[in-house]
Amino acid sequence: MTIFDEISVDTVSKTASKSAFDEVVLLGTRFHKLEVYELIEYIVKSAKLSKKTFISHVNVRAMNFAYELPWYKDFLNKSDLVFCDGFGVLLGAKLCGCCVNSSHRMTCPDYIEKLAKSCERENVSLFLLAGKSGTVDKAIDKLKAIAPNLKVQGHHGYFDKHGAENDYVIEQINKFKPDVLYIGFGMPLQERWIRDNSDRINTKVFLPLGACLDFYTDVVYRGPRWMTNIGLEWLSRLITEPQRLWHRYVVGNPLFLYRVFYESLRSSKR
Numbered sequence: 699m700t701i702f703d704e705i706s707v708d709t710v711s712k713t714a715s716k717s718a719f720d721e722v723v724l725l726g727t728r729f730h731k732l733e734v735y736e737l738i739e740y741i742v743k744s745a746k747l748s749k750k751t752f753i754s755h756v757n758v759r760a761m762n763f764a765y766e767l768p769w770y771k772d773f774l775n776k777s778d779l780v781f782c783d784g785f786g787v788l789l790g791a792k793l794c795g796c797c798v799n800s801s802h803r804m805t806c807p808d809y810i811e812k813l814a815k816s817c818e819r820e821n822v823s824l825f826l827l828a829g830k831s832g833t834v835d836k837a838i839d840k841l842k843a844i845a846p847n848l849k850v851q852g853h854h855g856y857f858d859k860h861g862a863e864n865d866y867v868i869e870q871i872n873k874f875k876p877d878v879l880y881i882g883f884g885m886p887l888q889e890r891w892i893r894d895n896s897d898r899i900n901t902k903v904f905l906p907l908g909a910c911l912d913f914y915t916d917v918v919y920r921g922p923r924w925m926t927n928i929g930l931e932w933l934s935r936l937i938t939e940p941q942r943l944w945h946r947y948v949v950g951n952p953l954f955l956y957r958v959f960y961e962s963l964r965s966s967k968r
Contacts, residue, residue: 752892759784763886827867833912892906
């Protein structure tokens with residue numbers, strides 16, 4: 699297999715946990731070509747199955763983690779569905795000749811309310827495990843305002859991920875028995891937590907989505923809409939939080955593109 703292949707997955711029912719979407723492999727890490735309405739449909743239908751479904755997402759940061767951390771790449775490649783949450787990944791795909799476009803990229807703050815409405819309509823319950831205490835409470839209030847009958851609970855994400863405190867949080871989740879569990883600790887902590895605890899958690903869908911609630915509740919500024927729409931959200935965030943994010947973007951973005959070009963060159967020589 700080359701570093702980048704677009705694979706036609708065997709056609710299966712979208713009510714099944716296995717994805718029926720075209721699969722793309724970039725730097726040895728896979729993701730699927732789908733649009734936001736398809737993602738929401740997949741989440742809601744998977745929540746009605748009698749098995750656990752793992753949904754992941756990739757952006758440039760995730761691709762860099764997967765390149766450096768074998769367990770992380772394994773987590774992504776074994777997930778039932780992986781969607782694209784970064785224009786940089788689409789750029790890397792296009793540079794390698796794949797037919798992808800902006801509709802194949804989606805970010806949680808842009809569709810979380812549509813997901814909430816769909817969950818309300820289909821009687822699918824949601825548990826938010828992310829953010830600070832006030833953030834998760836504010837997010838629940840906002841979602842209930844647009845989906846009053848949504849079954850939703852939450853817990854902040856600032857807890858010890860091991861020991862008694864972790865056990866307590868899992869107990870709270872299991873009491874609620876959510877159909878969909880949203881986890882937002884940031885990469886790669888959220889994926890490791892899912893990997894280490896999924897067997898103990900009573901939910902149907904695991905959905906790690908990073909800092910979505912921070913953006914949704916305006917705790918963190920994403921930047922103006924015109925910048926987010928053309929793939930420059932990273933620049934806006936870098937300007938507002940340079941000390942925390944300079945390495946992620948100033949180093950991480952060029953490193954990702956270098957890896958794409960390098961592996962592409964090696965592949966062409968082979």
